[in-house]
Amino acid sequence: MALERIVALVGGVGGAKLAHGLAQILPPERLTMIVNTGDDFWHYGLRICPDLDTVMYTLGGLVDPVNGWGVAGDTTAALDALRVYGETPWFRLGDRDIATHLLRTQRLRQGERLTTIMRELTRRLQIGPAVLPMTDAEVATIVHTREYGPLPFQTYFVRYRWEPTVTAIEFEGVERALVSPEAADALAQADAILIAPSNPWLSVAPILAVPGLRELLLQKERPRVAITPIVAGKALKGPAAKLMAELGYEVSPSAVCAYYGPFINGFVADERDPELEQPAMPVLRTDTVMSNDEDRARLAAQVLAWLERGTS
Amino acid sequence: MALERIVALVGGVGGAKLAHGLAQILPPERLTMIVNTGDDFWHYGLRICPDLDTVMYTLGGLVDPVNGWGVAGDTTAALDALRVYGETPWFRLGDRDIATHLLRTQRLRQGERLTTIMRELTRRLQIGPAVLPMTDAEVATIVHTREYGPLPFQTYFVRYRWEPTVTAIEFEGVERALVSPEAADALAQADAILIAPSNPWLSVAPILAVPGLRELLLQKERPRVAITPIVAGKALKGPAAKLMAELGYEVSPSAVCAYYGPFINGFVADERDPELEQPAMPVLRTDTVMSNDEDRARLAAQVLAWLERGTS
Numbered sequence: 150m151a152l153e154r155i156v157a158l159v160g161g162v163g164g165a166k167l168a169h170g171l172a173q174i175l176p177p178e179r180l181t182m183i184v185n186t187g188d189d190f191w192h193y194g195l196r197i198c199p200d201l202d203t204v205m206y207t208l209g210g211l212v213d214p215v216n217g218w219g220v221a222g223d224t225t226a227a228l229d230a231l232r233v234y235g236e237t238p239w240f241r242l243g244d245r246d247i248a249t250h251l252l253r254t255q256r257l258r259q260g261e262r263l264t265t266i267m268r269e270l271t272r273r274l275q276i277g278p279a280v281l282p283m284t285d286a287e288v289a290t291i292v293h294t295r296e297y298g299p300l301p302f303q304t305y306f307v308r309y310r311w312e313p314t315v316t317a318i319e320f321e322g323v324e325r326a327l328v329s330p331e332a333a334d335a336l337a338q339a340d341a342i343l344i345a346p347s348n349p350w351l352s353v354a355p356i357l358a359v360p361g362l363r364e365l366l367l368q369k370e371r372p373r374v375a376i377t378p379i380v381a382g383k384a385l386k387g388p389a390a391k392l393m394a395e396l397g398y399e400v401s402p403s404a405v406c407a408y409y410g411p412f413i414n415g416f417v418a419d420e421r422d423p424e425l426e427q428p429a430m431p432v433l434r435t436d437t438v439m440s441n442d443e444d445r446a447r448l449a450a451q452v453l454a455w456l457e458r459g460t461s
Numbered sequence: 462m463a464l465e466r467i468v469a470l471v472g473g474v475g476g477a478k479l480a481h482g483l484a485q486i487l488p489p490e491r492l493t494m495i496v497n498t499g500d501d502f503w504h505y506g507l508r509i510c511p512d513l514d515t516v517m518y519t520l521g522g523l524v525d526p527v528n529g530w531g532v533a534g535d536t537t538a539a540l541d542a543l544r545v546y547g548e549t550p551w552f553r554l555g556d557r558d559i560a561t562h563l564l565r566t567q568r569l570r571q572g573e574r575l576t577t578i579m580r581e582l583t584r585r586l587q588i589g590p591a592v593l594p595m596t597d598a599e600v601a602t603i604v605h606t607r608e609y610g611p612l613p614f615q616t617y618f619v620r621y622r623w624e625p626t627v628t629a630i631e632f633e634g635v636e637r638a639l640v641s642p643e644a645a646d647a648l649a650q651a652d653a654i655l656i657a658p659s660n661p662w663l664s665v666a667p668i669l670a671v672p673g674l675r676e677l678l679l680q681k682e683r684p685r686v687a688i689t690p691i692v693a694g695k696a697l698k699g700p701a702a703k704l705m706a707e708l709g710y711e712v713s714p715s716a717v718c719a720y721y722g723p724f725i726n727g728f729v730a731d732e733r734d735p736e737l738e739q740p741a742m743p744v745l746r747t748d749t750v751m752s753n754d755e756d757r758a759r760l761a762a763q764v765l766a767w768l769e770r771g772t773s
Binding site: 224228229233235236245246249251255258 | 523547561
């Protein structure tokens with residue numbers, strides 16, 4: 150089975166790694182990323198889109214290799230100057246990063262769609278694959294916590310370092326959001342859909358919550374495969390494992406597979422974990438840890454080869 | 462004659478020097494600057510107020526001592542990143558400077574008045590004297606040129622390095638501008654008004670063009686004194702001399718004195734120039750060149766002493 154066009158649903162750092170793996174092995178016209186924008190927020194008058202920028206900086210070769218987000222070698226002179234004004238900025242705004250936010254915010258204020266803006270910015274950075282926001286509408290992931298009540302995502306994630314206990318997650322404004330024509334086209338034409346090893350509840354759920362997107366995913370028979378973000382009982386990065394426990398899930402690939410159940414027909418687990426018991430779908434067990442560029446390309450190639458074999 | 466309260470009308474670098482001289486010798490509650498905002502413009506979605514910021518940075522001890530504008534030791538990482546996106550930014554936006562623009566722009570978008578915003582920013586930088594914009598409205602100095610037609614001020618001044626020949630100057634939007642209550646109060650209470658050695662046509666004329674401001678200047682008998690920006694046939698800085706010639710004026714203190722004629726009743730010329738012939742008002746001849754902090758304080762003190770003697 151030839152899989153000509155691939156769509157990946159991605160969040161931030163983990164999603165960007167898979168995106169980079171796919172971009173290394175596929176010609177750009179065959180690859181589209183649909184990216185979580187629930188983390189986006191306004192800060193000092195700038196519209197900041199952390200996941201979109203992480204994917205863009207990663208594909209553009211600009212990303213900070215240690216953090217996995219932000220621009221390599223970036224400085225914080227503007228942030229330091231905000232402190233001179235008595236501000237206590239809690240979100241790291243690099244100076245080079247600010248250029249992205251300025252260009253994006255200016256265009257948003259002029260009425261351009263985020264999709265159009267990201268197409269222009271990625272074009273200027275000579276990035277081939279399409280990097281699409283999940284919607285052009287403003288959607289805000291709100292994390293309800295036991296300690297502080299509802300928190301905007303970045304407040305929970307950065308300011309409170311995901312320490313509060315999560316009781317529920319809400320996507321504010323999602324009921325008014327629309328799938329963009331570009332995302333709808335990509336989903337209509339895709340021969341396979343991958344869900345990156347991003348946080349299912351915080352990074353992928355917002356994408357799946359955009360009205361109409363689930364139907365576009367399920368509109369035809371084709372491989373729809375998620376890659377586990379849980380390896381050996383832990384999240385490789387961020388709050389996924391802590392969050393699963395707080396929400397009452399078992400911290401395991403099986404629980405992730407079951408969570409995605411209605412949307413996927415294949416699952417990629419890590420070889421470090423035992424085989425899933427009575428899985429509801431075909432499972433590929435492999436090394437899912439992407440420690441370097443080669444790992445990313447290898448995992449992407451393994452998953453695509455598995456799909457082309459018919460998940461056998 | 463005791464001169465309790467002083468108002469200075471100021472532009473950018475030259476105005477900031479006089480402001481700093483006055484601030485060195487007067488308690489802050491006795492001193493108010495009314496600053497040109499005709500140079501203000503939108504750039505990458507930021508509201509930039511060059512003259513206000515030059516005055517603020519100078520009074521706050523942050524100014525770049527070589528340029529006389531911008532923040533000392535500032536970097537340009539954001540600007541460099543804009544170039545990575547293929548932009549060709551022609552206006553220098555320092556990274557630290559961007560913090561000022563972000564704070565200001567965010568508050569303007571929230572509906573705050575520029576006067577209120579500048580009061581807050583100067584308070585945070587522990588600047589005592591009031592630094593007031595000439596108006597809260599957006600006014601744009603348009604420089605009509607022989608070569609390129611009408612140019613926004615910064616395009617003429619920075620992008621084209623004031624090389625085009627000026628045929629006329631216009632203050633777009635000034636007819637809808639209002640003197641702020643704060644500026645009106647300061648002008649009502651002032652015991653003397655100084656016009657800084659800023660460019661009369663580009664920096665002071667916009668202030669005088671705000672409807673009602675001339676009447677507030679002239680509402681009562683008191684010293685109103687301008688300091689020459691022309692010394693020994695030249696402008697100490699910027700296009701004043703070139704502009705005067707292009708507009709058909711003789712490049713001399715006399716021509717500046719005559720230009721301000723209706724608004725002033727005293728003039729400060731430089732001792733390097735010959736005595737004005739048949740001046741229409743008292744003239745103080747002194748060293749008006751402010752090369753360092755001491756020069757600034759000395760000139761401010763000399764002018765105030767002259768006014769307190771009754772310009773004798």
